[in-house]
Amino acid sequence: MNIIVVGIGKVGYTVAEQLSQEMHDVTIIDTDEDVINDTLQDIDVIGVIGNGATSKTLTDAGISDCDLLIALTGSDELNILSCLLAKQLGAGSTIARVRNPEYSNDLRLIKDSLGLTIAVNPEREAAAEMQRILKFPTARNVDIFGHGKVDLLSFHINRSCNLCDKSVKDAFSRIKTKALICAVERGDDVFIPTGDFVIKEHDTIAVLTPEKTAPDFFKQIGFRTTHIKNIMIIGGGKIAVYLAKSLSHLNVNATIVEKDLDTALNLSYNLPNINVVHGDGTNRSLLLEEGMKKADAFCCLTGIDEENIVLSLFAKSVNPNIKTITKVNHTLFREVIKTLDIDSVVYPKFTTASIILKHVRSKTSRDGVSGVEKLTRIINNKVEAIEFQVSPESRLANCTVQDLTLRPNILLGSITRDGEVIIPRGSDTLMPGDSVVVVTSTERLTSLDDILTKD
Amino acid sequence: MNKRMIAYVLGILLLCEAGLLLLPVAVSLIYSESTLISFLLTIGILCAAGIILIHFKPKDKTIFAKDGLFVVALGWIFLSLFGALPFFISREIPNYLDALFETVSGFTTTGASILSDVEALSKALLFWRSFTHWIGGMGVLVFVMAVLPLAGGGGDLHLMRAESPGPSVSKLVPRSNKTARILYGIYLVMTIAQIVLLLVGGMPLFDSITISFGTAGTGGFGILNNSIGGYNTFCQAVITVFMTLFGINFNVYFLILIKNFKGAFKSEELWGYLGIMGAAILAITLNIRNHFDSIFEALHHAAFQVSSVMTTTGYSTTDFDKWPEFSKTVLIMVMCIGACAGSTGGGFKVSRVLLLLKYAKKTIHSYVHPRSIKVITFDGQRVANETFQGTMAFFIVYVIIFAVSVLIVSADKHDLVTDFSGVVATFNNIGPGLGKVGPTGNFGSYGVLSKIVFIIDMLLGRLEIFPLICLFTPSLHIKHFRKKL
Numbered sequence A: 001m002n003i004i005v006v007g008i009g010k011v012g013y014t015v016a017e018q019l020s021q022e023m024h025d026v027t028i029i030d031t032d033e034d035v036i037n038d039t040l041q042d043i044d045v046i047g048v049i050g051n052g053a054t055s056k057t058l059t060d061a062g063i064s065d066c067d068l069l070i071a072l073t074g075s076d077e078l079n080i081l082s083c084l085l086a087k088q089l090g091a092g093s094t095i096a097r098v099r100n101p102e103y104s105n106d107l108r109l110i111k112d113s114l115g116l117t118i119a120v121n122p123e124r125e126a127a128a129e130m131q132r133i134l135k136f137p138t139a140r141n142v143d144i145f146g147h148g149k150v151d152l153l154s155f156h157i158n159r160s161c162n163l164c165d166k167s168v169k170d171a172f173s174r175i176k177t178k179a180l181i182c183a184v185e186r187g188d189d190v191f192i193p194t195g196d197f198v199i200k201e202h203d204t205i206a207v208l209t210p211e212k213t214a215p216d217f218f219k220q221i222g223f224r225t226t227h228i229k230n231i232m233i234i235g236g237g238k239i240a241v242y243l244a245k246s247l248s249h250l251n252v253n254a255t256i257v258e259k260d261l262d263t264a265l266n267l268s269y270n271l272p273n274i275n276v277v278h279g280d281g282t283n284r285s286l287l288l289e290e291g292m293k294k295a296d297a298f299c300c301l302t303g304i305d306e307e308n309i310v311l312s313l314f315a316k317s318v319n320p321n322i323k324t325i326t327k328v329n330h331t332l333f334r335e336v337i338k339t340l341d342i343d344s345v346v347y348p349k350f351t352t353a354s355i356i357l358k359h360v361r362s363k364t365s366r367d368g369v370s371g372v373e374k375l376t377r378i379i380n381n382k383v384e385a386i387e388f389q390v391s392p393e394s395r396l397a398n399c400t401v402q403d404l405t406l407r408p409n410i411l412l413g414s415i416t417r418d419g420e421v422i423i424p425r426g427s428d429t430l431m432p433g434d435s436v437v438v439v440t441s442t443e444r445l446t447s448l449d450d451i452l453t454k455d
Numbered sequence B: 001m002n003k004r005m006i007a008y009v010l011g012i013l014l015l016c017e018a019g020l021l022l023l024p025v026a027v028s029l030i031y032s033e034s035t036l037i038s039f040l041l042t043i044g045i046l047c048a049a050g051i052i053l054i055h056f057k058p059k060d061k062t063i064f065a066k067d068g069l070f071v072v073a074l075g076w077i078f079l080s081l082f083g084a085l086p087f088f089i090s091r092e093i094p095n096y097l098d099a100l101f102e103t104v105s106g107f108t109t110t111g112a113s114i115l116s117d118v119e120a121l122s123k124a125l126l127f128w129r130s131f132t133h134w135i136g137g138m139g140v141l142v143f144v145m146a147v148l149p150l151a152g153g154g155g156d157l158h159l160m161r162a163e164s165p166g167p168s169v170s171k172l173v174p175r176s177n178k179t180a181r182i183l184y185g186i187y188l189v190m191t192i193a194q195i196v197l198l199l200v201g202g203m204p205l206f207d208s209i210t211i212s213f214g215t216a217g218t219g220g221f222g223i224l225n226n227s228i229g230g231y232n233t234f235c236q237a238v239i240t241v242f243m244t245l246f247g248i249n250f251n252v253y254f255l256i257l258i259k260n261f262k263g264a265f266k267s268e269e270l271w272g273y274l275g276i277m278g279a280a281i282l283a284i285t286l287n288i289r290n291h292f293d294s295i296f297e298a299l300h301h302a303a304f305q306v307s308s309v310m311t312t313t314g315y316s317t318t319d320f321d322k323w324p325e326f327s328k329t330v331l332i333m334v335m336c337i338g339a340c341a342g343s344t345g346g347g348f349k350v351s352r353v354l355l356l357l358k359y360a361k362k363t364i365h366s367y368v369h370p371r372s373i374k375v376i377t378f379d380g381q382r383v384a385n386e387t388f389q390g391t392m393a394f395f396i397v398y399v400i401i402f403a404v405s406v407l408i409v410s411a412d413k414h415d416l417v418t419d420f421s422g423v424v425a426t427f428n429n430i431g432p433g434l435g436k437v438g439p440t441g442n443f444g445s446y447g448v449l450s451k452i453v454f455i456i457d458m459l460l461g462r463l464e465i466f467p468l469i470c471l472f473t474p475s476l477h478i479k480h481f482r483k484k485l
Helices: A010-021 A033-042 A055-060 A076-088 A101-114 A122-135 A168-173 A214-220 A238-247 A261-270 A284-289 A305-318 A334-338 A348-364 B003-020 B022-030 B036-054 B065-083 B085-089 B096-107 B123-138 B140-147 B155-163 B176-200 B205-216 B233-246 B250-257 B261-266 B268-291 B295-310 B325-337 B350-368 B385-409 B416-427 B448-462 B466-471 B474-484
Strands: A002-006 A025-030 A046-049 A068-071 A093-097 A118-120 A141-145 A150-156 A180-186 A189-191 A204-210 A230-234 A253-258 A275-278 A297-300 A323-327 A344-346 A372-378 A383-389 A410-417 A420-422 A435-440
Touching: A002 A010, A002 A076, A010 A025, A010 A033, A010 A348, A025 A033, A033 A046, A033 B155, A055 A076, A068 A076, A068 A348, A076 A093, A076 A101, A093 A348, A101 A118, A101 A238, A118 A348, A122 A141, A122 A238, A122 A323, A122 A344, A122 A348, A141 A372, A141 A383, A150 A372, A150 A410, A180 A383, A180 A410, A204 A214, A204 A383, A204 A410, A204 A435, A230 A238, A238 A253, A238 A261, A253 A261, A261 A275, A284 A305, A297 A305, A305 A323, A334 A344, A348 A372, B003 B022, B003 B036, B003 B065, B003 B140, B022 B036, B022 B123, B036 B065, B036 B085, B036 B123, B065 B085, B065 B096, B065 B140, B065 B155, B065 B448, B065 B466, B085 B096, B085 B123, B096 B123, B096 B448, B123 B140, B123 B176, B123 B205, B140 B155, B140 B176, B155 B176, B176 B205, B176 B233, B176 B250, B205 B233, B233 B295, B250 B261, B261 B268, B268 B295, B268 B325, B268 B350, B295 B325, B325 B416, B350 B385, B385 B416, B385 B448, B385 B466, B416 B448, B448 B466
Parallel strands: A002 A025, A002 A068, A025 A046, A068 A093, A093 A118, A230 A253, A230 A297, A253 A275, A297 A323, A323 A344
Antiparallel strands: A141 A150, A150 A204, A180 A189, A180 A204, A372 A383, A383 A435, A410 A420, A410 A435
């Protein structure tokens, strides 16, 4: 596909890089010449310097042949304008990043009346991810499939876990709830485990399990499941607003610490149920005074990565049982961050990138029928979990699982049929209309049929 | 530096050369010549070396700018060293240094020869000699890239940038390998068009193929002792037109291909190139009109010769060494200017000349109006300061290398015109110069050291100086040195 990415910031760069790696023809637009030149050094794309919301720049970038325009500049208005213009100039579909919470209620209206294909809101997606993690504090990352019916949980194996030093087959023969290990990370390597695979301490594993029985599953493998009652949020930015709003349904006590007085006043006005504290979140005594020791969860959402990481480490040292969630914007040093003891790390960049990728994948799908429903990347972006709908034309429709010859490093994770979750065994059959979660560490799947060997 | 990746790319390059050698093998089979053995032996050696190098399959495929320069410089040296083997093994050029000179001259699309009797070579070797022009014209790594993606990411661009002629390299389409494919596509189609037209003009098939290879790469190896002089006027005219076409920036063809005519004819370099060429043709025609029967014949030969040396091809229809001094001086000048950036031609490049002129104009302007600000544009785009600095650095290094080369070469007992024009002709990848190295002469009379200097000049000229210089820059090997100390 011909794709134009307008605005090469952190997210723009990640998206352009991913799309270029997936063999799309990417053209990038930015007003900053240096940014364009630097990007051209690193990734295989072509660049146009100029304002992406003018027809001249867009024409220079070849808008008439473009299948998809993604507007990711810092300004919501510019993004919408750029998409509007692109649509008029003949772009196939358009994606705009709209992140101002004030617009969040109007997103649907903007989408429909302006002909945007999708509008991404990275802050809201990141907040949603954090909320999922807060529901399952034991897990490092939580993703949902099948309209919330299936959870994909990643967590760290320690000594106290029942799975430790056991083979997958052994461990799961004793577990009563439905669950499936779909990926294991050990050091820098990632495995899609078979039955004989032995789980070791310090592995990070990803498990697919029905949402209802997930707490039960954790109990059986020997993890303590806690409920979050008190939560502290440092930094009152956009993510904090979205997160606080979603938490208000969950009956938790939230405290937001915000440095800027005006912002704090606004927060307090918009979120009357939340305790808003005006002060510096990096102030040690302030944190202790506001009850860091009593808090169950601690979310660091300031704009500075280093501050977030240090604060999380501090929280862990003060209160080892606290659940920390750290927002990190830069993805360059995630190998280092991985080794730190700071529980969950959320990269808003990746969240946005996977939403856009999902859209691009489902458009590139060869048969055009079995499109991608949802795509997430787990385990430091090394493994993809993709949800497909089984179409009647698919080669897999009405096949039993044991008859399928899957390509290597691919795993058929779960089937959702009429709201019922099935962890597939050899005798299960795939029916048209089912939602299937596929986990892979190597392939870039665009269609469900891709999981079969070629012949 | 990513040594494994460099070794890997070099390995692929050698295997590619082995593959390309299959064409001359086919030629020697057709003419059932005894050179077959020497080609097969070379292929065997190349495959062995290539497979050993490919064995270093790298985990990390990143290529940085310096790796790109390194790969390109080493790649061209390797290609030439191995490409010379068929001449040497077949004993048709018994001296390895002479064989290397001939091969480097081929790959760098120079067309300078040490042979006094070209017609004595067997057909297959003549074919290989011309074919090296065709490969070298667009670039070997660009060819490899068109076939398979090498480094991915920005790495391919570093390779392309290091190999392509011209001050700035831009991609035509987002993906490097597609860009490479488009470039080779245009190149191939134009070459075939020329072959067909030459056949129509009554030239034998073998001649039209080899001559077209030489024209496309702006090389200049003929297969007859009098270069192009033996063919009819129509064929000479066809060659004139195609030489001119191959000296134009290929981006222009791409823009025409996607029907962006406005963009194509906006190119300042194109008009600069055609303007200089037209002026030179006019001046020479007027100067030599008394040497020929009619003014049209004078125009014909002037046009052929100017487009031949300006695009740095180096074919000749007549011995221009016998022309008046004024015409020879004009020829030497257009030799140094060279063709457009992004074409297959060599030389200093029209775009660099235009940039330097603009810069000079701006500097003079700022003497008169010290506080005035002036932005220099090229093709409607703002020119960055770094581009000027790069162009200036290139100019300085160019002059220094030129001077040093003339100095070394002058140790052999030739006249100054021969030495000077010899360096002009090799450094700018033209081929024939004036005097003893003129259209009827050759470089065979030079000594070993001079030949080596010419070989280095040819490589420097084709690779635009910097990759090769960087290869021998200590800072790249500092660690290595420290260890030794």
